Amino acid sequence: xxxxxxxxxxxxxxxxxxQYLEGQRGCxxxxxxxxHQPIADKLVILVNGRxxxxxxxxxxxxxFYAQGYDVLLFDHRGQGYSQRLLSDSEKGHLDEFQFxxxxxxxxxxxxxxxxxxxxxxxxxxxxxxxxxxxxxANFDHQIRRAVFSAPFFGMPLSHPIRDExxxxxxxxxxxxxxxxxxxxxxxxxxxxxxxxxxxxTRMQRMNEINLAxxxxxxxxxxxxxxxxxxxxxxxxxxxxxxxxxxxxxxEAEQEQIVNNKMLEKxxxxxxxxxxxxxxxxxxxxxxxxDDIRTPVLQQIQAFFTSTHNA
Numbered sequence: 001x002x003x004x005x006x007x008x009x010x011x012x013x014x015x016x017x018x019q020y021l022e023g024q025r026g027c028x029x030x031x032x033x034x035x036h037q038p039i040a041d042k043l044v045i046l047v048n049g050r051x052x053x054x055x056x057x058x059x060x061x062x063x064f065y066a067q068g069y070d071v072l073l074f075d076h077r078g079q080g081y082s083q084r085l086l087s088d089s090e091k092g093h094l095d096e097f098q099f100x101x102x103x104x105x106x107x108x109x110x111x112x113x114x115x116x117x118x119x120x121x122x123x124x125x126x127x128x129x130x131x132x133x134x135x136x137a138n139f140d141h142q143i144r145r146a147v148f149s150a151p152f153f154g155m156p157l158s159h160p161i162r163d164e165x166x167x168x169x170x171x172x173x174x175x176x177x178x179x180x181x182x183x184x185x186x187x188x189x190x191x192x193x194x195x196x197x198x199x200x201t202r203m204q205r206m207n208e209i210n211l212a213x214x215x216x217x218x219x220x221x222x223x224x225x226x227x228x229x230x231x232x233x234x235x236x237x238x239x240x241x242x243x244x245x246x247x248x249x250x251e252a253e254q255e256q257i258v259n260n261k262m263l264e265k266x267x268x269x270x271x272x273x274x275x276x277x278x279x280x281x282x283x284x285x286x287x288x289x290d291d292i293r294t295p296v297l298q299q300i301q302a303f304f305t306s307t308h309n310a
Contacts, residue, residue: 009205012065013058021110023077023103025095030054030081031074031107034061035115040070042119044304045108045143048073049126049152050092051218053080055209059202060123060286063297070117074107076100076131079218086177090185090219093177097228101134108141121304122146125286126258129153130232137242147300149250149285153266154259155230167227176224183220186210195256197284198292206287240269246309249275250285250296257283272309 016034023029032054044064048057054073061071075082077100078093085093094100112120120142124132129151136143157163170176188207191200210217249267251260267275276299278285281292288296 009058009062012062013055018054018081021107023082023106024099027077027085027099027103028083029074029077029103029107031072031111032061033111033115034065034071034073036065036068036070039115040068041117042069042121043112043115043117044069044071044121044123046071046073047104047122047124047128047132048075048080049128050221051079052125052128053209053216055080055213055216056206064123067301069121070115072108072111074104075216076127077103080216086222089215090217091177091179092218092221092225094222094225094228097232098134100131101138104131104135105139105141112142117142119144123149123286123300124151125149126152126283127229130229133236133239133243134232136245136247137239141245143245145246145248145304145306147248147250147303150252150255150258150283151249151263152229152258153233153236154262155226155233156257156259164230167223167230170223171227176227177222179220180223180226185219186217187219195282197282197287197289198280199287199289202287236266237269240266240273241271244271246272246303247274248300248303249273251275251277252281252283252285253277253279254282 016032018030018032020028020030046057046060054075057073061073064071077083078085085095122132122143129148130153132146136146188210189196189203191203191207194203197203247270251263264275267273278292278296281288285296286293
């Protein structure tokens with residue numbers, strides 16, 4: 001294993017200490033504010049996906065920081081450096097879906113009260129995009145533009161009707177804290193054969209982060225997590241039309257983690273939405289090989305600085 005403590009990414013992150021505040025129901029939430037001296041006039045808020053964490057997203061934070069943005073990263077309740085919701089800390093659990101967006105709003109409000117950034121942008125991935133949708137629709141904010149990478153707008157169910165019945169059945173019989181069938185405790189990703197990214201070096205770095213920091217790693221989701229997310233996804237047609245912020249949606253061409261069957265129709269429900277398919281990309285577009293990732297980052301920055309609606 002490489003010594004990640006000596007890596008440039010680790011040294012970048014260490015300049016900005018982890019900070020904490022209380023979210024809904026007193027849940028301790030972790031965040032990191034990468035701030036220039038003097039402070040920049042623009043902020044990008046990075047919203048990670050399920051099982052991810054602040055440390056994994058350091059590379060993306062550094063990319064935007066190098067372009068003159070201050071950066072806010074945070075971990076959702078129940079994962080990363082934020083407080084876990086069950087005694088088994090590897091279970092990806094959730095108490096109420098609305099708490100995700102309420103926590104996000106509190107972190108952003110807390111930071112922007114101290115640092116009133118004139119320009120605020122948002123980049124969210126997968127579950128983070130689903131949460132950000134509810135945040136943009138339901139809270140006062142100053143986000144000028146948002147980019148959703150591989151949004152979790154569709155549940156990957158093998159047999160939708162049967163699987164939904166199973167979810168409801170498990171909830172009815174008080175089994176919401178159990179892992180969904182086929183999932184369990186944390187396992188490292190096979191860096192060569194996986195559904196996340198073609199970039200074995202970035203996948204290896206993710207494994208090393210989790211190995212060096214066992215307290216932040218996460219296993220599979222629970223039945224309650226899946227049940228609550230499915231309801232949130234089903235309600236998207238009512239939520240999306242309320243978002244006035246221009247949104248660029250990035251679809252991974254080789255997606256096998258989320259279900260994109262309805263992505264085009266859902267994107268069309270934004271007031272100002274556009275959909276771009278990223279050729280050759282697996283689910284983790286922002287952690288793909290440089291030939292895919294670099295142009296995507298350039299497109300995101302061009303979208304942030306554009307004066308046209310999506």
